[in-house]
Amino acid sequence: MPNRLAHETSPYLLQHADNPVDWWPWSPAAFEEARRRDVPVLLSVGYSSCHWCHVMAHESFEDQGTADFLNEHFVAVKVDREERPDIDAVYMEAVQAATGQGGWPMTVFLTPGAEPFYFGTYFPPAPRHGMASFPQVLEGVRAAWADRREEVGEVAGRIVRELSERTLALGVAAPKEGEDGAAGPRPPTVEDVHRALMGLTREFDAVHGGFGGAPKFPPSMTLEFLLRHHARTGSEAALQMVQATCEAMARGGIYDQLGGGFARYAVDATWTVPHFEKMLYDNALLCRVYAHLWRATGSDLARRVALETADFLVRDMRTAQGGFASALDADSDDGTGKHAEGAFxxxxxxxxxxxxxxxxxxxxxxxxxxxxxxxxxxxxxxxxxxxxxxxxxxxxxxxxxxxxxxxxEQRPRPGRDDKIVAAWNGLAIAALAETGAFFDRPDLVQAATDAADLLVRTHMDWHARLFRTSLDGVAGTHAGVLEDYADVAEGFLALTAVTGEGVWVDFAGLLLDTVLVRFTGADGQLFDTADDAETLIRRPQDPTDTATPSGWTAACGALLTYSAYTGSGAHREAAERALGVVRVLGPKAPRFISWGLAVTEALLDGPREVAVVGPDDHPATRELHRTALLSTAPGLAVAVGAPESDPAAAEVPLLANRPLLAGRPAAYVCRAFTCAAPTDDAGVLARSLAGGE
Structure with missing residues (x-):
């Protein structure tokens, strides 16, 4: 008999719908049931392409004896971390604080008030390597709940208090002489960026590329920062780290040499043996990095990998609705009926x-x-x-x-999680739009536009609020988190630069206004959930970049770019204030605030703005537009359209009051809407955009 997950839209939850465990989705009803029965809650968090999640499901959650014990003594709640990153973040913070490590599957035991009191990740079905078995853990928690309830309550209460007392220290500078004494968060400086770069240099693997040792993850955001730093300063050391890492990954086993696209990470330091799951976000971010590396160097290898990765996204990840699926599993049938990692x-x-x-x-x-x-x-x-x-x-x-x-292609294929995640589709839109523009692939630009249309139609309501996920064209019920608003806005703004369609600036503005109203707190700090979101034991807030840009740093980038298109001081000020956290984390942990550092490079460069005016079918307009898109200036905002003298009528404010030059298409290079003399010469435009300092 299917459990309560049978009506969910998450592919991960549906994978557990036929378990003998009587799973509940996360809901008030589940915790009310725990209160009614006076039993603890088992919270199990994972995702569809998680190898060890599948292992634990097969070993424990499909086992009738284990399920019977669970059903009698617990209320079991299953959560897809990709669908509910807020729940995952809150309880992962508790797991890491208590155990010093984290991972998935995440296994947490809660009181009926959702307070955590015992933690772990994967538990084997029998004791192994000093690790307690899952049945032993279940019996231990049951006994503690029955015999030491007061102690359990004290532990849970202490954990919740400690989590609630955690605060973030933003970069707050002392006021200078003559300034108001109440100094707020200040954006990072050139010196802060230099200190972060020195930290990255120390961590760089000069032999194999990348940073740190095994396991080794693709450092996409770090590479983007280094490319932008090279563009602004001319630093050859920064560029060499990018080139060495990108070549090593492209030649290694982590890259699919036949079908394109990158696996999640390499289990070794040499990029040889991958963990074979393929994530949408990794491939979107890396596609963009390789396209930007080609733009900076003309590398044939970077060009090939960017295009092959883009083609992989469209061929293997695109759904019937025009969006992009979340992931491909690591495991598949090896041809004998046995599932094995990497068999495909x-x-x-x-x-x-x-x-x-x-x-x-x-x-x-x-x-x-x-x-x-x-x-x-x-x-x-x-x-x-x-x-x-x-x-x-x-x-x-x-x-x-x-x-x-x-x-x-004749082999059994890995499973695909067809769930559309708004944030990750925003990343894919930006990557495909730029790759298509750089390499004259209008089909890739169209794929990006189709995905953007899907997000507007399916994920965005009339109040500019986003739903995080959809499946088969139907939106889920879970509210978008900060990364959804930020990454979707980033994708829309990239589409504006490539297509010249101002409607995408308008949609980005609606989303970013919601960020300012619903996600922004005191001193410019940002929260992962809106102020009217479901109340958890702690409102999640994390500026660190991990597998993807954090919602915090992604919002900084989108706010800054939007201000460049519109001249909005409020959006630029919000970006500058939120970037204060980079001053704290950049010098200490540069790999974990790399997108924040990349956005900082854009801020230090201006960012520069280019308005190209002229008929869209005029060869000179197209040449000036392409020249601007191929500039490496960090965070450059590009607008293209017909000349418009009335600011209120301009599709993009950056284009307002930009006349033709003696009747010919022209380009205006600006900072903060203050422009140099226009030019109708693409060579002059390229030279004016080259270099930074």
């Missing part, structure tokens, strides 16, 4: 011979680093690109890849 992607020499024949298989094995010993499990290899890339000429390589990809 790895190859043995024998499999190469079956598809290519002996001669081409030998060349392909050498080209992709496939050995008899294998780089993965059971003699299988993850495809890589060794330095000797000329083992196959372009024509032969194209043939080999085409045949291998066609053969791979």
């Amino acid at each position: 992607y790895v190859w043995t020499p024998e499999q190469l011979r079956e598809v290519l024949g002996a001669e081409d298989a030998a060349l392909a094995a050498a080209h992709f680093g496939v050995t008899e010993e294998g780089t993965f499990e059971e003699g299988a290899s993850v495809l890589q690109l060794p330095d000797t890339e000329l083992l196959l000429d372009a024509q032969k390589l194209a043939s080999v890849r085409r045949r291998l990809l066609a053969a791979r």
Whole structure:
């Protein structure tokens, strides 16, 4: 008999709908049931492409005996962390504070008042390596609830108090002589950025690229910061870190050498063996990084990877409604009925011979680093690109890849989480719009526009409030969080730059006004949830960038760009105040505030604004527009459209009062709406946008 998850829209929750565990979705009714029965709540948080979530589900939640014990002594609540990042953030903070680590599946035991008192992540079905089994944990919690209730209450109360007392220290500078004594948060300075850069340099892996050791995650936001820093200052050291890291990832097993796109992370320091799940957000962010690296250097490798990743997104992640699915699983059927991680992607020499024949298989094995010993499990290899890339000429390589990809398509595919997450689609919109514009791929720009249309139609209501998720064209019931508003606005503004359609500035403005009203607190601090969102034991607030830009730093970037298009002082001031946190975290933990540092580079550069005016079908208009888009100036805002003398009638305020130059299309380069003399020469425009300091 299906449990209460059968009517949910989250693919992750639906995966558990037939468990013998009597799951509840997160809801007031679940906690009321716990109060009525006087039992604790088991909160289990995961996501659909989480390997160990599936392992624990198979070992414990599909086991009848374990389920019977759970159903008798607990109310079991299942949460999709991608659908409810607010719940995940609050209880993960408690898990990390109590245990010093975190991860998924997250397993937390709560009082009926939703107060946490016991924590963990994955628990095995039997004791292992000093780790208690899940049945032992359940029995221990049951006994504590029955026999030491007062102690449990004291622990829960202390944890909630400690969480509620945590505060964020924003970058507050002492007032200068003659200034008002009540100094507020100040944006980071050139010196703050320099100190952060020195920290990154110390952490850089000069041998294998990237930062830190194993496991190694793609540092997309750090790379974007370094590219912007190079553009502003000319720092060759910053550019070299980007080039080394991007080349190492593109040649490693973390990159899908046949179908494009990146796996979630590498389990080693050399980018060789990946954890095979593919996330929308990783690929959107990395697609943009490689496109920007090509823009800065003209690298053929960066161009290829950007386009292949964009094509992967459209081919494998796009849904029937025009949005982009959340993730592809790591596991799939290995052809024997057994699910195995990476089965869809790895190859043995024998499999190469079956598809290519002996001669081409030998060349392909050498080209992709496939050995008899294998780089993965059971003699299988993850495809890589060794330095000797000329083992196959372009024509032969194209043939080999085409045949291998066609053969791979016949394998059982990894599961796909078709849930549309607003924030991650915003990231994809920005990446596809820019990649399409850079490489003359209007189909990619159209894919970005289609996804933006879906967000407006399905995720956005008449009050400029966002729903976080949708499935099959139907919006979920969960309110958008700060990252949704910020990343969707970022995507809309990128579409404005590429298409010239001012309506996207209008939509971005509606979302960012909601950020100012509903998500902004004292001293410019930002919260992850709106002020009218569901009340949890703590209002989540985290400025650190992890797998994606935090809602906080993403909002800073979108607010700053919007102010460049519109001249809004309120939005720019909000961005500057919120960036105060970068002064605190940048020098101490630069990898975890990298998007904040990237936004800071835009702030230090202006950001510059380019207004291109002229008929949209005029070759000179198109040339000036493309020149502006290909500028590396950090955070550059680009508007293109017909000349408009009436500011109130201009689709984008940046275009207002920008006449043609002697009847010819022209470009105006501005900072804070103060412009240099216009030019009708694309070469002059390019030179005026080159360099920063």
